[in-house]
Amino acid sequence: MSAPRVGRASLQAKLHITTLSRGIKSKARRPAQSTYVSNTKYFNSTSRPATNYLPSTKTSQPQRQTPPKSELQRFQGRIRTEQEATQKKTYHGISPRVLTFLGITALTISTYTGYLYASYTREVSKAQSLDVPTDVSDRYNSTAPTFDAEVELSEKAMRMGTKRAELVRMARGDVLEVSCGTGRNLEYYELGERRGVDSEGKGVIKGCRTLTLVDLSPQMVAITEEKFRQLRPEFTRVLFRAQNAATVPVEKPLVTKTSDVDTQGAREDRYYDTIVQTMGLCSMPDPVATLQHLGSITEPNRGRILLLEHGRSYYGWLNRILDNLAPAHADRHGCWWNRDIGAIVKESGLEIVEEKRWHFGTTWKYVLRPRQEGDKKA
Numbered sequence: 001m002s003a004p005r006v007g008r009a010s011l012q013a014k015l016h017i018t019t020l021s022r023g024i025k026s027k028a029r030r031p032a033q034s035t036y037v038s039n040t041k042y043f044n045s046t047s048r049p050a051t052n053y054l055p056s057t058k059t060s061q062p063q064r065q066t067p068p069k070s071e072l073q074r075f076q077g078r079i080r081t082e083q084e085a086t087q088k089k090t091y092h093g094i095s096p097r098v099l100t101f102l103g104i105t106a107l108t109i110s111t112y113t114g115y116l117y118a119s120y121t122r123e124v125s126k127a128q129s130l131d132v133p134t135d136v137s138d139r140y141n142s143t144a145p146t147f148d149a150e151v152e153l154s155e156k157a158m159r160m161g162t163k164r165a166e167l168v169r170m171a172r173g174d175v176l177e178v179s180c181g182t183g184r185n186l187e188y189y190e191l192g193e194r195r196g197v198d199s200e201g202k203g204v205i206k207g208c209r210t211l212t213l214v215d216l217s218p219q220m221v222a223i224t225e226e227k228f229r230q231l232r233p234e235f236t237r238v239l240f241r242a243q244n245a246a247t248v249p250v251e252k253p254l255v256t257k258t259s260d261v262d263t264q265g266a267r268e269d270r271y272y273d274t275i276v277q278t279m280g281l282c283s284m285p286d287p288v289a290t291l292q293h294l295g296s297i298t299e300p301n302r303g304r305i306l307l308l309e310h311g312r313s314y315y316g317w318l319n320r321i322l323d324n325l326a327p328a329h330a331d332r333h334g335c336w337w338n339r340d341i342g343a344i345v346k347e348s349g350l351e352i353v354e355e356k357r358w359h360f361g362t363t364w365k366y367v368l369r370p371r372q373e374g375d376k377k378a
């Protein structure tokens with residue numbers, strides 16, 4: 001027998017002796033257990049000298065010994081005891097690890113809430129100390145180059161693209177967009193007239209025959225024009241003007257008389273078929289007068305004014321926040337975000353064809369038309 005083999009054999013012998021003695025001890029401790037009886041049998045039937053358990057040195061590798069059952073039982077017992085101890089340590093069945101996680105989360109949230117509240121109260125006192133004029137529309141001259149980048153994320157989060165598209169696709173005929181800003185609606189216009197059917201199946205002319213885009217800020221108009229030339233270079237019946245929406249005249253792009261679509265008789269050159277405005281009422285000093293003027297240049301029968309605006313919410317708590325921070329927001333961004341759009345529309349005297357609100361009621365959609373002569377008298 002080589003030296004390592006001798007070492008292994010004596011080690012195994014020791015192992016068995018230890019196992020044996022453990023088995024005997026456990027027997028002494030738990031005499032009533034039936035499984036123990038079978039273990040005892042095992043030990044009794046094999047109570048030969050330890051060397052008898054050794055594998056033949058000649059034959060091969062040592063065989064793996066099945067651990068005596070008492071060992072297994074002791075191991076299972078220890079696991080059970082540990083599990084019971086862990087359960088005893090829980091609070092209402094929640095483990096300490098989960099409790100620690102919840103504690104840290106609660107602490108983080110409360111710290112952050114405290115920070116937000118402190119910042120909010122600081123901003124409110126700063127905002128209330130400002131003396132901001134009602135007309136803040138000049139702010140857009142300086143913010144025009146960064147406007148798109150500033151609003152992009154919030155517009156995406158609020159899915160404003162879908163709302164703009166839904167509104168602007170209704171534009172037809174000779175179209176005027178006021179307060180066009182950086183031309184965020186351009187991609188949604190159906191340019192060029194075509195025959196179609198309305199919701200009642202009647203034949204109608206759809207799409208824009210001409211498009212006129214105006215904004216008070218020349219910087220904004222320049223950005224819109226550049227965007228349009230890149231986006232829709234094929235459409236030439238378009239005009240860009242730096243003009244006030246409150247006084248904008250009817251000036252349409254020149255169109256040759258032989259239109260590719262029969263436009264059902266002569267058009268009134270005093271009116272637009274559709275006037276679009278998105279996020280504009282918040283920026284003008286007299287939104288009611290502006291709407292009234294727009295009503296006066298909208299075709300009286302089938303003409304429509306399409307609005308997508310932002311302003312007061314349905315909720316008092318949110319309106320308080322908007323009110324408290326309004327002067328600072330207006331001073332910085334040129335927009336009074338706490339206006340009651342519904343009240344402005346009502347005061348304008350225009351007829352409401354459709355009204356919708358989203359985002360806690362702060363986003364307002366309106367389809368308006370000039371009030372009919374008969375209705376005005378009533």
Ligand SMILES: C[S@@+](CC[C@H](N)C(=O)[O-])C[C@H]1O[C@@H](n2cnc3c(N)ncnc32)[C@H](O)[C@@H]1O
Nearest residue numbers: 137140179180181215216217244245278279283
């Ligand atoms: C909040 S931005 C909205 C821009 C764009 N309509 C949009 O939806 O992104 C308001 C725009 O209204 C323009 N504006 C403010 N007062 C105006 C007025 N009286 N007439 C025409 N445009 C005006 C500003 O120059 C600015 O471009």
